[in-house]
Amino acid sequence: MHPSFEEQRMGKRRYITGFDGLRAIAVIxxxxxxxxxxxxxxxxxxxxxxxxxxxxxITSSLVGEISRTGTVKVVKFYIKRIKRLYPVLITMLVVSTAYITLFQRVLIKDLRSVVVTNLLWVYNWWEIGHGQSYFDRFAGESPFTHMWTLSIEGQFYFVWPLVLLALFAIIRRKSIIKWIVLGLAVVSAILMAIMYDPANINRAYYGSDTRSFAIFLGAWLAMVWPVDRLKQNINRSSSRVLDITGIICLVIVLVMYFQMSGESPFTYYGGMFIFTIFSMILMAVIAHPGGHMNAVMTNPVFKWIGQRSYGIYVYQYPVMIFYESQVKSMGAHPFINALIELAIILLISEVSYRLVEEPLRNYNWNNLTRDVRHIFTKDGGWKAWTGTLVVSVLTILFIVGMVIKPQPPKPNQVQSEIDKSSKQVKEHNAALQKGQPVPNPSGKKQSLTKKYGLTKSQVAKAKQLKVSAIGDSVMADSAADLQEVMPKAYVNAQVGRQGYQSPQVIEGMAKKGQLNHIVVINLGTNGALSSQTISQILSAIGSKRQVYWITAHVPTKNWQNTVNNEIKQTAKKHKNVHVVDWHKYSANHVSWFASDGVHPSDKGNIYFTRLVVKEILKDN
Structure with a gap:
């Protein structure tokens, strides 16, 4: 992945082939x-x-240089990092901006800030104040969200040589310095726990201070487990201990891959730190020539992926965002589309590796003027001319994308409807809280039986239902209709709401007396729901309340079917959970949805409300 993610041939030190395998597991x-x-x-x-x-x-390299020469050639170090990082980074930014300029100008907003902060290696801090949650995958996704980690790396490259030089100059004793480094790792993990806010995890997730424990643990390992002092000839018993330790850590790492949700509080209260410790031990075992884990993690596939992991990581998100913006059947065929996206990512990464990474990694930039002149000679050749033309076109489009003024977003009918509904719901909720008569936005009585296709008996019963509804933008869109039929319903809906934010919302409603016996849940529009998140939601609601969980209709996203399967499996396990299958009910009814194919239209809100009410009345 990043140069940091690339094993360096530090001096005469051996190349640890198993690190390519570790990189492969990481990028996969x-x-x-x-x-x-x-x-x-x-x-x-x-x-x-x-x-x-x-x-x-990096620490192995720097400490080795300090040990040999007493100093670090800082400028040379910076230049080497820039030469390794910038070609792919700039290529991705230029190509992505060119695509946005041509095909997806809605993303031009903030584009200049995104490009500049990425080039200055401070994008992660910009994301904290301006970006969306890393786990919000529904609308307005930036193709650059994943680049926060490169900024943390860049900051480390800039600061760490100076910090190490200062530590060795002041303290001198490596035995003390290594424990200071370990202390920095522990402090970083503590900061992650302190900064964690379930309502907004950006500060804990993107912060350099909250995420650097992994870098510091790696730096500490470099001091206590120096690669050039590990002996190959060790006894069989020690080798067996290494192998068993490595296998156990690898299994734990893979299990946590499947089990540890990024939306779980445990992740930030030490879970990620624990994962990193096991990963560090695995890395230490791979690095030791006396064991066999290096051989286990070495194969042609891992080598190919590992060597291209930087490019794979950098290009992945733009490919996904651009592809998914054009394909509307992600929810129906998630695996097929995932395979197509993967193929595109690997193809682009291979082209980049051969035409950008490898040629420019060791390129002598002193020859740039000479090589440019050569292109325009008779000996330049068609390849040079073609490359020059492609680079020129992309550069022009990049400049256009950077200088054109972002157009204010066009009036969005869905957002306008949600805003209108939210205003009505706010007034309705306030009246319910005060025990006052609820307002009638239409100003006149309407025939609910005719409008919603309900019987007079159903309408009469619905008016007496005390319901609490929690959801995202789909619920916000339909909330006014729900309260028109069920005037005693209290609705708490928010655009962009993630599943992991809901337990806290539900607990707050319970404390304020807003959580009724019947609870309607509509989540899953903005991202997948893990079984752990669902368990936390049900725990916050309590087993004595009846839960009506609405299935998701998100045909443009690959988690639609998974979310709906989770909901149905949950209903089978819990007697108080009932499925309201909006996904099935609305199938093939295009007119029920707005232009995004996700939020109900006016007509769709009527059918959405009708389904919810009828499902509740079946049991009440």
Whole structure:
């Protein structure tokens, strides 16, 4: 992945081939998580593995240089990192911006800030204040969200040589310095727990201070487990201990890949730190020449993926965002589309590796003027001319994308309807809280039986139902209709709401007396729902209340079927959970939805409300 993620041939030190395997596991986890988040809910944990490798390899190199020469050639170090990082980074930014300029101008908003902060390696801090949650995958996704980790790496490259030089100059004793480094790792993990806010995890997730524990653990390992001092000739018993330890850690790492949700509080209260420790031990075992884990993690496939992991990581998100914006059947065929996206990512990464990464990694930039002149000679050749033309076109489009003024978003009918509904719901909820008569927005009595296709008996019973509804933008869109039929319903809906935010919302409603015996849940529009999140939601509601869970209709997203299967499985396990199958009920009814194919139209809100009411009345 990043140069940090690339094993350096530090001086005469051996090349640890198993690190390519470790990189492969890391990037596979991240890619699968982004393509099919519900399939590998802990795949995002590949990032701490990359950061571990960063800390270990770079610190090994720097400490070795300090030991040999007493100093670090800082400027040379910076130049080497820039030459390794920038070609792929700039290529991705230019190509992505060119695509946005041509085909997806809605993403031009904030584009200049995104590009500049990425080039300055501070994008993660920009994301904290301006970006969306890493786990929000529904609308307005940036193709650059994943680049926060590269900024943390860049900051580490810039600061760490100076910090190490200062530590060795002031303290001098490596035995003390290594424990200071370990202390920094522990402090970082504590900061993650302190900064964690379930309502907004951006600060804990993107912060350099809260995520650097992985880098510091790698740096600490480099000092206590130096690669050039590990002996190959060890006794069989020690080798067996190494192998068993490595296998156990590998199993734990893979299990946590499948089990540890990025939306779980445990992840931030030490879970990610624990994962990183096991990954660090696994990395240590791979690095030791006396064991066999290096051989286990070495094969042609892992080598190919590992060597291209930087490009794979960098190009993955733009491919996914651009592809998914054009394909409307993601929910119906998630695996087929995931395979197509993966193929595109690997193809682009291979082209980049051959035409950008490898040629420019060791390119002598002093020859740039000479080589440019050569292109325009008779000996330049068609390849040089073609390359020049492609680069020129992309550069022009990039400049256009950077200088054109972002157009204010066009009036969005869905958002307007949600805003209108939310205003009515706010007034309705306030009246319910005060025990006052609820307002009638239409100003006149309407025939609910005719409008919603309900019997007079159903309408009469619905008016007496005390319901609490919790949901995302789909619920917000339909809330006014729900309260028109069930005037005693209290609705708490928010655009962009994630499943992991809901337990806290539900607990707050319970404390305020807003949680009724009947609870309607409508979540899953903005991302996959893990079984752990569902358990937390049900725990917050309590087993004595009746839960009516509405299935998701998100045909443009690959988690639709997974979310709906989770809901149905939950209903089988819990007698108080009932499925309201909006996905099945609304199938093939295009007119029931707005232009995005997700939020109900006015007509769809009527049928949505009708289904919810009838399902509740079947049991009440």
């Amino acid at each position: 986890g991240v890619i699968v998580y982004h393509l099919l988040p519900a399939t590998l809910q802990g795949g995002y944990l590949g990032v701490p593995i990359f950061l571990l490798l960063t800390g270990y390899l």
